[in-house]
Amino acid sequence: MSTDSVSRAEGTPDEPMPYAELGMKREEYDRVREILGRRPTGSELAIYSVMWSEHCSYKSSKVHLKQFATKAPKSEALLVGMGENAGVVDIGDGWAATFKIESHNHPSYVEPHQGAATGVGGIVRDIMSMGARPIAVMDALRFGGADQDDTRRVLPGVVEGISHYGNCLGLPNIGGEVVFDPCYIGNPLVNALCVGLLRKDQIKLAVAPGPGNKVVLFGASTGPDGIGGASVLASATFEDESHAKRPAVQVGDPFMEKLLIECCLELYAADVVVGIQDLGAAGVSCATTELAAKGTGGMHVDLNLVPLRDPSLVPEEILMSESQERMMAVVRPADIDAFMAICERWDVPATVIGEVTDTGRLVMTWNGETIVDIPPGTAADEGPVYERPLHEPAGQVALNSDTPDGLARPADLRATLLQLLGSPNLASKEWVTGQYDRYVRSNTVLAQPADAGMLRISEAIAGAEPTTRGIALSTDGNGRYAKLDPYAGAQLALAEAYRNVAVTGAKPLAVTNCLNFGSPEDPEVMWQFAEAVRGLADACRTLGVPVTGGNVSFYNQTGSTPIHPTPVVGVLGVIDDVAKRVPTGFTGEGLRVALLGETSAEFGGSEWAHVVHGHLGGLPPQANLVAEQALGAVLVEAARRGLLEGSHDLSDGGLAIALAESCLARGVGATVALSGEPFTDLFSESASRALVVVRPESFDELAALCFEHEVPCYGLGVTGGTSLVVEDVLEVPVEELRATHTGTLPALFG
């Protein structure tokens, strides 16, 4: 078959095109024809089909996501908002941080190791493309039930993929989550976060200005990997010329990515980059259309110049390939030699494949024939937008009426504590996190199992002026809460991440999110999504933290059964003096233990109901954002004054688990007394609460600070000894807590 050129397309207007096989709807295809005034060529169809896919175009979510902008709180910290590769926030002293979380769920189910590995690789390149040095990663993971067979296949592979790729890149993994629930069987969630650092006057954007500037593709060569499931390959039209089956999951090469990082940083330092874009989903299609659309408007690319790993690739495949470790830069002609010399020093192949034009068209040639001639904005920015129907799930009222009030309360609270502490969701995640390098680059102030990861900034970039500042990051999300009430669930996810950052002494500043849901074509899922976005946008406004970017992952469902709606929220905060960071847990003997915040009987969606009764019903804890903000203010100010010797947020499993984990942090026991009904005091999951420990002489100042901010402050007891003692209720040696806490995952996964 000869190349499907533009002139051929003009001459064969009625040739059937495989738009349906590429996942396009008839109306979408008709719109492409309307835009072009003719049928698209195979290459053009490839570009539109991937750029207008749900993944790239956000066509089902856009109408909701705009609330993140319209409801955004005023924030002077926001330097680059949504719509770029990643958001950028001002963290003071001339420094900026860029961070983003992104899903790689489906590939991680198909091929756990490579799926998860390339998830890390992709988000790291997003951060690099902002002009930043990536400085750390985190992963929010969801798996099926811990004892389910497929979890034994998926979890070890995912962890190994993250471990191999991240460790080999030299990026510390400083936190994240591992949660098990049967609802994720068949649909594991792998949400990877990366944070980078740059000087705030050195932000790079994905633009291609300046006609005559060169378009350089650099990094790995392009191969047949990662050409999507619904690809040209499935279509009859291209079959003869192509290969029968291609792997749909990309294969990662972290060594090449490490070289790319160092190479890009040298390129930035040498100021030889005008615009830059990573190649992720939709590969060359995405990079060329987005760069061109945001630049002068035109670009000419000779696809024959793209270095190929497999010379038999056809243009459609080159355009759709998601081969990893590739970047595209726009470079002034005068800087090309310097650019190439830096790439050569790092052994990174680089090739000029085209140049910027002022024609307003993205034109691509193949063997001298024009195969693409489109207005790039129509592919990059003007994709279809759907206002999908939505309605509350049929069972929602019944679910909310099925409250945990009638569940039998435990007679033996000691046994309940141990049962929860050893349950897969609350057990130690060291089996997972012990496979990640948390120390590389020597800036890790706090890492898992701390409430938030924290990094110092002063030495993160060699030669930059010193600062005392540090950044803290946490990701959180509770699918059970969101299932019971997606609006509140999203707010609770934000509240928890906000709290986790604040307990370390850092002031929460900005938000990223990864919204994991079932099929948007199911109105009940769409309702969950709409509610979650509305909840998160409202909460961001109340808490004064803007959303800087993120990602939507739909179609996480098997048959007609979706996962629990799972908004995962990442919060970034800043601590002015990183030496004043507050470590997690009981850090010494003879310290006063205080509980900040109010407890009421809230068991809907709780770990207790889940573990002990297998129950999910009622309503989640109340999300009181005013209380959350006040608590955050107390924690940040108390840390600034040096009052806190340790802290820990209260979340899943309530006070009981927070006390146990605090003891485990350094092997220090405590004796505390409860004032209310013991079961509720210990296991309720009321939000906006934290445990802190202070030197006895600091207690009054802490109490006064709490009073000033209207945050309840209860003295619970004192640290010391070798057991956790809750007077008149339970006593457990710390070593028994440890054995229970650390035994579970190794027993399950070897």
Next chain:
Amino acid sequence: MTAARVGVVTFPGTLDDQDAARAVGLVGAQAVPLWHADHDLKGVDAVFLPGGFSYGDYLRCGAISRFAPLMEELIPAARAGLPVLGTCNGFQILCEAHLLPGALTRNASLHYVCRDQRVRIESADTAWTGAFEAGQEIVLPVKHGEGRYVASAETLAELESAGRVVVRYVGGNPNGSMNDIAGIRNEAGNVVGLMPHPEHAVEDLVGAPSTDGLGFFTSILKKLVNA
């Protein structure tokens, strides 16, 4: 007097080079970056081969780095007495270069392991451990997937009898190393290979909850200053 100059080598894929350079600086020595592709040791007084995944470690760890132009300079210099410390991937490279005997293979657990590890200094008679006392127990982080030290029975017997085991794991062997070996030296004691990472245990604020790694850097500084 000019500061002692300690070269820190960067191969493509080296990760802990800036960490090592910082640790060198913390004890008052001067870190000198050395580039894998240069035939130039820049006249340094000692060399630190840091950890990482040089060349991706897709073949055998350290198998390619061993042939880098810089190594062509380093190997004879080390044989002639230049103090060299290789940690993690650096240790692997020293073994591949036959400056140290034995090999580092996949951890017995088959998993990468990152943890704070108790170790015992077995020999204080090297260029890099003089500031410790033999028998002293310290905490250093380990972080590797291929750190299981193996050698022939003959080599092991020789290492043990000659006191060439420098550091040994205690309280649990993280990788299945023979004789719990965490680090060894050459006969002369100028070349030391270590699986643990002293450069990640040098500051209270960051890294492992220990500053025990400083001893390796003060050792070499004292050695060079007194030389």
